Every structure is written in C-alpha cells, then in structure tokens.
Amino acid sequence: MPALRMPRPRMLALGLAALAGMAGAAEAGAHRIYVANEYDASISVIDPESGETLDTIGISGRPGEVRPRGMAVSPDGRTIYVAVSDFLPGRQSPEDAIVAIDTATNRVLRRYRAGGNPERVAISPDGTQLWAALEATAQVVGIDTATGAEIGKFQTGVETEGVAVSPDGRHVLVTAETSHTVTMVDARARKVLTHLLVGNRPRDVVFSPDGARAYVSAEIGGTVSVIDVAARKVVDTISLGLDSRPVELNLDPSGGRLYVAGGGTSAVYVIDTARAEVVEVIRERMGRRPWGLSVSPGGERIYTANGLSDSVSVIGADCLCVLDQFAAGRGAHSVEVGVVDAR
Amino acid sequence: MRADPLSLVLAAGLACAAPALAAERQFANAPFESHPVALAQAAALERIGARIRAAEADPDATASEESDADGDLALIRASLGAASPATLGALESLLDGAEPAPGAPKDPVAAARDLLAPPDVAGTAPFRAALAAALLLDEGGVAEGWEEVAEGEPEARALGGEELRSVERILGGPGGDDLSGEAAEMLARLDALFASEAVNPEEAEGIAQPLVGLLEVISDSDLYPGRDxxxxxxxxxxxxxxxxxxxxxxxxxxxxxxxxxxxxxxxxxxxxxxxxxxxxxxxxxxxxxxxxxxxxxxxxxxxxxxxxxxxxxxxxx
Structure with missing residues (x-):
C-alpha cells in the first residue's frame, strides 16, 4: 500500500528547544512545508503563510519509477530525510535509499543505502541515527547518520511501514501491516524486545513527548492503540469507528491532542489523549485522501498531504477547521508534509 | 443487482454522516461470520468464471493460473459435485480449454452460482458487498491482479479485468440504477486503471480499499473478517x-x-x-x-x- 510518513513535530520542537541560545539557531515559527510527491519524484517546498511553492527538489530523474515516501526532520531542523524506493514494494533495488536534503539550500546532501524498499523513516532525538522501515524484507534498519554505516537490522512483522524513535532514543517502534503488529527494538542494546498485537493493518506510530506512551493507528481496525512503553503492553484502544480508515498520526507539542488522518474518509480525527476519545472530526473543505499529517512547531497549524487532490490542507488548531488549501506536486496516493525551520 | 438493491444512492449521504458517528459506529451485519462457506465458494466460483472468460478471450492469458484454478476448484468441488456432477464437469472442462459434455449446462458458472449460494442469502446486500470485497482484495483478486501486471506479468491484466467485471455485475454495474456517487467513481477508476499503463502495483488496492470501506457503510456490514x-x-x-x-x-x-x-x-x-x-x-x-x-x-x-x-x-x- 502507498505509505507516507511525516517528520515528527515533537522532534522539531525538541530540536528547537535544544538549539535555543546557539549561534544560528532556528527561530521558532519560521518554517517551510515539505511535501513528498510520489509520482513526480520530487519534494515541494511551500511557504506556510502564502502557500506559494518556493522550490521543487528533484529526488530522481525517473519519475514514475522512483518515488519518495516517508520523511523525517533532523532535530536541528537543517536536514530532511526522505525514504526513496521504486514502485515495487516486494523487492529490493539499487534505488532503495534514505536521501538527506539540506533545508538551507534545498539540495541533496547525501544518500544512505538502505535496501529493502524503505517506506518510512525516523531519526533519533540526537540526530545520530536514522531508522527506516523496510517493506520488502520485513525489517527495520538503523543507520549512523555521520558514517552511513548500518547500526543494526532487525526482523519485524510483515509489510513493515511506520517507525518512530522514543524521545530518549532508547526504543524504536515499527508497525507491520499484514501481521497487525508493532515490534519494539532496544536501540541501545540493539535487540528486539517484543512484538505487540495492535489493531488491524497498523500504519503509523508516534511517541508521546515524555516517551511513556506510544500511539499506533490501525487502518482497517479503525482504532488507535495506546502502548505503555515501559510495560511493553497495549493498555488502551481508542475507537475512531470502523469506517474511519486512520493512517498517519501526530501529536501537538503538549501531547494533549492527537491528530489522525483519515485517509479513506477525507477527514481528520482529533483525539483528546487524556480522555482517550475522539473529540472532533474535521471534514469540511478537507482535501481528498489525507494521508500524511504534520503539526507546526508551535502546534497552531496542522497540515495534511492529500493524495488524491495533490494538495495540502491547512487546519487551525483553535477552530479545528480547514483554513486553506495549498497546491502540491503530483502525489496521488503518497504525498507527505514536513515542517522545518527556515533560517 | 438482481434483488435488494444496495441503495448506493445513499452512499454520499452516509459517507458524509459517517465521521460524526465514527466513534460509535459498528456494523449490523457480519457476512463472513454468518456465511463463511457460501462466501468462500461464491468468490471461488467468480474467480473461476473470470478465468474462463479471460481464457476465451486470450488462451495465453491464464496459462500461468492453473494452480490458482485448482485451488479455487478445491473450495467447491465436493458441494457442486454433490449437487450437479454435470455442472462440475462442465466447469472443469472449460478450465481445461475443452468443450463441456453434451447435456451440460450452457452457462455452468451461472448454474453453479444458483446451486451453491443459498438463495435467501445470495441476493442480500451484505452478501453481495462481502463477495465484491473478496473479489477486490483477496488473493487472486483484482488488487493482486494489478500488482502482478505492474510487476511484469501482463497476462494478469485480462484476468483482473474480468474479475472487475464480476464485481461490477455483483454491485449492479457502473452507471446502474442503484450505483452512484463515490462507489461508482471508484469502480470507474479501477476500470480506467486496468486500461492504462501499469506504474504502481499498489494503485488498484489504493482504490479498492476505500471502495470496500464505502461498501461497508452502504451495506452496514463488516467486510473484513480479519479485523478481529x-x-x-x-x-x-x-x-x-x-x-x-x-x-x-x-x-x-x-x-x-x-x-x-x-x-x-x-x-x-x-x-x-x-x-x-x-x-x-x-x-x-x-x-x-x-x-x-x-x-x-x-x-x-x-x-x-x-x-x-x-x-x-x-x-x-
């Protein structure tokens, strides 16, 4: 299945906080929207205020053969990492890579060999490790961002997709679509800790800001599973309705609100994490097939990448309504949104 | 559809209303739980019918599908053989590319359909929606057929296309009186896809999955037996x-x-x-x-x- 991933806003928020006082530090609130355009083999760089496309970064000269999907943002906001593969998820190819893009120049800095048809990617809070979900081989791979060396490769469930690194960098969680599982890896000990059964066809996973909880969307299950990370157990299941089709999800910086893209329903579900229930469903003016979803560093805006309308919907966190629509590239089923600082 | 229209005209309205009800929504019907044998057999029979039609159009199209045909026949052989050995024999002959024996039903797939599926069940909206879902998403179905096309097996195009014809018939056909809104649009997109150059092997499933989701709402049926x-x-x-x-x-x-x-x-x-x-x-x-x-x-x-x-x-x- 087409799959997308967003850079995690909480990581950006952490990164911005950590950079405070440093020379050249990013200023909070100045950011760009990055959209992975699956069929154009490109990344659109969009001004979040005007909606203007500021740049289009080519990922490959072979659109229609090579595609960008999941993205992650380095903690300092200076690098976007993009999972790149061909269109045949069941096999490995030389195209399988994680591409690093400099957000200051919008140029490709380097390519990390990944193998396994990487679908989504996450980065450790210290920026030293990339973790990519390898769909073709049912594995997750860790890569040293400085050297490009493989840190480790671990077996997961079948059709690996979502991946997240805990705020303390210790745990990596990986979803697997057809085994309906999440695999927990200890990134320090470099071993698989456990596999957990979650909702049917899990897509994406995100850690709470304190790392105590993780949330997993399940597209067919119509649920979000809540994992107690320390206990390594699913402790709650939030129902969005069997017809909700949740895919990508992200938290606001406080962790109090969880936003979930309803890819098959052209809606965004808003969950109050304290109450563990849906408090709002945003449908009016939404683009079609919202798949990727990201939150601005301050939490004021939510962006969705709409695969069937090749657009980005801009949602206000105050009104929980769609404020604007921005044009993106030709993404059809797999566009994504990233948010980084604009120095 | 032959009976009990799915009333897909309600599709747009239900789809719009769905989010507000989402947190509470559960479906009233569970056809795979109620009729697992009948659905497995109906789906197998439809795949066999599609295979026969594809082979009639192009004998090379299903040359690599013999093992799949055997697998589907295994799901119906005993039941159909007990009900009508002549119909089973005709199906087997057609799958082998041979002429059915004299006196065999002219349309053995249709005959088998009537023999296998309980008449009080086969025409219901939940059953038809479930059958369509199986043909779209199961192994050997429309989505997998497109995957094979995109992965370099052009012969899978004809079979997948014929399976799509079966889905359209089961759901009433594109433009049918009881098919409208998003469901019709999705079927039309699948039609167009099978007539296009294959790029993304996941594209048919990317359409079929939300289509099945819509059918769940329309038929008020859980169409994913693996959800639980x-x-x-x-x-x-x-x-x-x-x-x-x-x-x-x-x-x-x-x-x-x-x-x-x-x-x-x-x-x-x-x-x-x-x-x-x-x-x-x-x-x-x-x-x-x-x-x-x-x-x-x-x-x-x-x-x-x-x-x-x-x-x-x-x-x-």
Missing amino acids: LGGAAALVLGLSRQGCAALARGDGAIGAERLAIARRYHDALIADTLGLMAPEAGATISAAFEPRATDDPAEACDALLGALAAARTALTP
Whole structure:
C-alpha cells in the first residue's frame, strides 16, 4: 500500500528547544512545508503563510519509477530525510535509499543505502541515527547518520511501514501491516524486545513527548492503540469507528491532542489523549485522501498531504477547521508534509 | 443487482454522516461470520468464471493460473459435485480449454452460482458487498491482479479485468440504477486503471480499499473478517472442526473441501500474525493443512485443531 510518513513535530520542537541560545539557531515559527510527491519524484517546498511553492527538489530523474515516501526532520531542523524506493514494494533495488536534503539550500546532501524498499523513516532525538522501515524484507534498519554505516537490522512483522524513535532514543517502534503488529527494538542494546498485537493493518506510530506512551493507528481496525512503553503492553484502544480508515498520526507539542488522518474518509480525527476519545472530526473543505499529517512547531497549524487532490490542507488548531488549501506536486496516493525551520 | 438493491444512492449521504458517528459506529451485519462457506465458494466460483472468460478471450492469458484454478476448484468441488456432477464437469472442462459434455449446462458458472449460494442469502446486500470485497482484495483478486501486471506479468491484466467485471455485475454495474456517487467513481477508476499503463502495483488496492470501506457503510456490514483476529482464528477453527468431523464420519470429499476453505481463511487472515506471535502453532497449522501431511487424518486433525485452539488464544487480547 502507498505509505507516507511525516517528520515528527515533537522532534522539531525538541530540536528547537535544544538549539535555543546557539549561534544560528532556528527561530521558532519560521518554517517551510515539505511535501513528498510520489509520482513526480520530487519534494515541494511551500511557504506556510502564502502557500506559494518556493522550490521543487528533484529526488530522481525517473519519475514514475522512483518515488519518495516517508520523511523525517533532523532535530536541528537543517536536514530532511526522505525514504526513496521504486514502485515495487516486494523487492529490493539499487534505488532503495534514505536521501538527506539540506533545508538551507534545498539540495541533496547525501544518500544512505538502505535496501529493502524503505517506506518510512525516523531519526533519533540526537540526530545520530536514522531508522527506516523496510517493506520488502520485513525489517527495520538503523543507520549512523555521520558514517552511513548500518547500526543494526532487525526482523519485524510483515509489510513493515511506520517507525518512530522514543524521545530518549532508547526504543524504536515499527508497525507491520499484514501481521497487525508493532515490534519494539532496544536501540541501545540493539535487540528486539517484543512484538505487540495492535489493531488491524497498523500504519503509523508516534511517541508521546515524555516517551511513556506510544500511539499506533490501525487502518482497517479503525482504532488507535495506546502502548505503555515501559510495560511493553497495549493498555488502551481508542475507537475512531470502523469506517474511519486512520493512517498517519501526530501529536501537538503538549501531547494533549492527537491528530489522525483519515485517509479513506477525507477527514481528520482529533483525539483528546487524556480522555482517550475522539473529540472532533474535521471534514469540511478537507482535501481528498489525507494521508500524511504534520503539526507546526508551535502546534497552531496542522497540515495534511492529500493524495488524491495533490494538495495540502491547512487546519487551525483553535477552530479545528480547514483554513486553506495549498497546491502540491503530483502525489496521488503518497504525498507527505514536513515542517522545518527556515533560517 | 438482481434483488435488494444496495441503495448506493445513499452512499454520499452516509459517507458524509459517517465521521460524526465514527466513534460509535459498528456494523449490523457480519457476512463472513454468518456465511463463511457460501462466501468462500461464491468468490471461488467468480474467480473461476473470470478465468474462463479471460481464457476465451486470450488462451495465453491464464496459462500461468492453473494452480490458482485448482485451488479455487478445491473450495467447491465436493458441494457442486454433490449437487450437479454435470455442472462440475462442465466447469472443469472449460478450465481445461475443452468443450463441456453434451447435456451440460450452457452457462455452468451461472448454474453453479444458483446451486451453491443459498438463495435467501445470495441476493442480500451484505452478501453481495462481502463477495465484491473478496473479489477486490483477496488473493487472486483484482488488487493482486494489478500488482502482478505492474510487476511484469501482463497476462494478469485480462484476468483482473474480468474479475472487475464480476464485481461490477455483483454491485449492479457502473452507471446502474442503484450505483452512484463515490462507489461508482471508484469502480470507474479501477476500470480506467486496468486500461492504462501499469506504474504502481499498489494503485488498484489504493482504490479498492476505500471502495470496500464505502461498501461497508452502504451495506452496514463488516467486510473484513480479519479485523478481529481472535474471531478470525475462531472462524478457521470452526471450519476446521467441520472438516475434521466430516473426515471422521467418512465423508472425505466434504471434509477436504471444508479444510480447503479453512486453509484459505487461515492464509488470508491469520498466517502472517501467527508467524510472529505464535510461531510454533503457526508452523503446526501450516503443516497440518498440507495435503497428505500424514497418512493418519485423525492424527493430523488432532494436531490442527489443537494448534488452532492455541492460535485463537494467542490472537485474542
């Protein structure tokens, strides 16, 4: 299945906080929207205020053969990492890579060999490790961002997709679509800790800001599973309705609100994490097939990448309504949104 | 549709209303739970019919699909053979590219359809929606056919296209009186896809999945029997018990057919999960489902049912 991933806003928020006082530090609130355009083999760089496309970064000269999907943002906001593969998820190819893009120049800095048809990617809070979900081989791979060396490769469930690194960098969680599982890896000990059964066809996973909880969307299950990370157990299941089709999800910086893209329903579900229930469903003016979803560093805006309308919907966190629509590239089923600082 | 229209005209309205109800929504019908055998057999028969039509149009189109045809025949052979040996014989002849025997039904697929599916069930909206979902998403269905096309097997295009024709017939056909809104648009997109150059192997599934989601709302039916993995394991266990009971009473044909159906559900719904969460039970089940795994059917059944019971426990939260 087409799959997308967003850079995690909480990581950006952490990164911005950590950079405070440093020379050249990013200023909070100045950011760009990055959209992975699956069929154009490109990344659109969009001004979040005007909606203007500021740049289009080519990922490959072979659109229609090579595609960008999941993205992650380095903690300092200076690098976007993009999972790149061909269109045949069941096999490995030389195209399988994680591409690093400099957000200051919008140029490709380097390519990390990944193998396994990487679908989504996450980065450790210290920026030293990339973790990519390898769909073709049912594995997750860790890569040293400085050297490009493989840190480790671990077996997961079948059709690996979502991946997240805990705020303390210790745990990596990986979803697997057809085994309906999440695999927990200890990134320090470099071993698989456990596999957990979650909702049917899990897509994406995100850690709470304190790392105590993780949330997993399940597209067919119509649920979000809540994992107690320390206990390594699913402790709650939030129902969005069997017809909700949740895919990508992200938290606001406080962790109090969880936003979930309803890819098959052209809606965004808003969950109050304290109450563990849906408090709002945003449908009016939404683009079609919202798949990727990201939150601005301050939490004021939510962006969705709409695969069937090749657009980005801009949602206000105050009104929980769609404020604007921005044009993106030709993404059809797999566009994504990233948010980084604009120095 | 022939009866009880799905009233897809309600699609747009229901889809719009769905989010507000989302947190509470559960479906009233569970056709795979109510009629697992009839649905597995109906889907197998439709795939066989599509294969015959594709072969008639292009004999090379289904040359590589013989093993799939055998697998589908195994799901209906005993039941159809008991009801009408002539119809079964005609189907087998057509699959072999031969002329049916004199006196055989002119349209053996249609004849088999009437013989296999309980008439009070086959025309209902939940059953038809479930059958369409199976043809769209199951192994050997429309989405997988497109995957094969995109992965370099052009001969899969004709078969997938014919399966799509079956879905359209079951749902009333594109532009049909009872088909409108998003569902019709999705079917039209699948049509257009099968007429286009293949780029993305996931594209048909990317359309079929939301289409099935829409059919769930329209028919008020749970169309994903694997949503509840514990329930799916119980389904496989129940069918396997039926098969083993038939074997025990000496009805080898029905026993083998039920076990073939159980295996189909096992492979589709729980095999991947068991491989990770309960690998020993998974390995035992897979081995026991293999034909001629042992000379002692009772022993094989004991192993199968024991492992399936363990699987159900492992997959039930």
